[in-house]
Amino acid sequence: MKFSIYEDRITKLILRDDGKNEFQFYKLNESGELNLIGSIFINDPILDFIWMKQVKSLSNGQSNGHKSSKKRELNGGMKSSSNIETFDGNLIALTSNSLLIISSTSNSILEKKSNEYNITKLLSAENGLILGSTNNNDNIIQWDLMNNDITKIKVPKFQSILLSRDTIFIGTQSGLQVGHFEKNKFIKENEIAYKKGVQLIVDIDLDQNLIQSSNNIDILTQDSTNKTIYEGDDIKNIQVINAIEERRIFIITTNSIQIYSIEGQYIHKITTSQPIDDILQIDDNLFIIWHNDNDIYSQQFSISQSEIVVSPPTNSQTNKSNPTFIEFDENLLTTTLTEESLEATLIQSLDDNITNPTTLIEICSSEYDSEVIKSIIIKLTVPQIEKLYQFISKEIAKDSSKNYNLTIWLKWILLINGNHIAQNSDLDLKTLRSSLSDGLKTLPNLYSIKGKLQLLKLQSELRNKAVNNTEEAHDITTTMDDDNIIFANGEVDDTTTTIA
CATH class of the missing domain: 1.10.287 (Helix Hairpins)
Structure with a gap:
């Protein structure tokens, strides 16, 4: 089983007996419960997958608590690292023939693009920019999904790579190469020898990186000074997390969590009764993530603990939700209209000076065919979309489980016109978001x-x-x-x- 984690969201990939691949989407709440929020089946074998991040730069001197620095987009262009990462609910999945953009909120494939450059591994996905590598790890493919621009950049054959700043770090079998990208190729500025190669590079801050070379974990400073902070053949993962208002280094081994300051000073060791995979943080709470076959689990812990007994929740530990009742409104319009008559009736209702909400909801409730609804939404003007969104979102906010047909209309309104709606301050999203979040619990x-x-x-x-x-x-x-x-x-x- 493979899985990918971003903030409080987890997706796991399960290979079914019928050969199909299933993505299951989970959300971790503040009490440490993993709630299944959806799933989708993919027919083609999945090579790799990663969550898409949305990074918004802060302005007017605002800061998110991290040191301000500069990052370089590939082949030049500086951008500020004073930013806020937000989650847009999209997963990027890679097959041998295609790159899939999957929505974890609607459980659907939003877009399918041809994998013409034969990308085999995804390195990062941020603001619509995908970075991947080819089979030999000697080329990086930069794919701008917004403009569908693809750039191929020649690099040394690498085992690990860090692309997050103006300086590019490439780990090879013999050491660490430091440089930058220029004119679609890597320009080496410095090289540091590591006889056993560099398997992992983790960003600490502007001046330091963590380097894993075989059984050693070193802190590498900007002046190329190395400091070994851990030695052992049991390293599973390395993370840098804000814990108790300080950034700390967490080294996950097969039976422990080793905690260090970002300067490399040893702080504490927490033994674990079985191997864990990852550490997540929600607000001020820390959680361990581990898996067993196709099941994935979470458990809260604190850095002051000396031991964590890892155990999956039992039935008695699992919070049981109240029974969910789905109400069917017998007064909904059930007359089937053709696509042309439905479109004409809907547009006429939207163009009326005073639109009757009941009539509009009845018109939309009469159609459940997703392709028909999508076709109609595409043809509507912006003012018509705004009015339709206001009425449908208000109706769904009353009870998200009452009218399934309206949710299909809402899905296509948001997928096709979501950017406009999000930027329009006159259109309310908070009430709808709250109602849909409650519905997800069912x-x-x-x-x-x-x-x-x-x-x-x-x-x-x-x-x-x-x-x-x-x-x-x-x-x-x-x-x-x-x-x-x-x-x-x-x-x-x-x-x-x-x-x-």
Whole structure:
């Protein structure tokens, strides 16, 4: 099982028995619970996947608590690193033939692009800019999704690479090369020898990096000074996290978490009862992430602990949600309209000086075909979209589980015109976001119900098949009164079964 983590979001990739790949999307809440928020099946084998980040630069002297520095876009161009990372819910997935942009909020493929440069590994995804490498790790592909511009940059064959700043660090089998990109190639400025190669480079701050070379972890300063802070053959991961208002280095080994200051001073060791994969931070809370086969788990901890007993939640530890009731409004319009008549009726309603909300909602509720709705949304003008969004979002905010057809309309409004709506201060997003977040909490219950229904259906089919085979083989006719039979978890209550 592979998984990718960004902030409080986790996606895991599961290879099903039928050959299909399933992405499952999870969100970690403040109490440490992993909630399943959706999934999507992909037919093609997945080579790699990564979350897309949205980085917004701060202005007017604002700061997010980190030191301001300068970063260089590939092939020049400086940009400030005083920024805020935000999450847009999109996952970038790579197949041998395609690059897929997948929405974890709508559980759909937003866009599919041809992998014409044969990218095999994704290095980063930020603000619509994808950085990937080819099979031999001797070329970096820069892919601007907004303009569909692709640039191929020649680099030394690398084991690891850090592209986050104006100085580029490339780890090879023999050492660390330091330089920059210019005219679609890497220009080496300095080289530091590491006899056992460089397997991992982690950014600490403007002046320091963490270097993993075989069993050693070193702090490398800007003046090329090396300081070894850890030695061992059990290194699994290295992270730099803000903990208790200070940036600290967390070295994850097979049975412990080693904590250091960013200057390399040893602080504390936490033993773990089994290997963990990652550490997440939500506000001031820290969580460990680990997996077992296809299951992924989380558990809260503090850096003052001396030991973490890693254990998956039991049924008694899992918080059970209240039953979810889905209401069906019998007053909804059920007359089926053609696409042309639906479009004409909707536009007429939107263009009226005083639009009747009830009529508009009934018109939209009468159509559930996603392709038809998408086709109509594309044809609407901006003023019509704004008015339609206001009425639909207000209706969904009342109860997100009441009218499924409206959610399809809302999905295509946001996918096609989301950028305009987000920038329009007159259009309210907070109420809708709050309502949809509440609705997401019901998904685990619905997945559970779906699984149980599928199990009961399969049991019923197998039982009927067995009865039919017996009747054909022995020519025995048995009549059963279904009204008096109670099936519980696939078993028959013999005390209430009548055989005629």
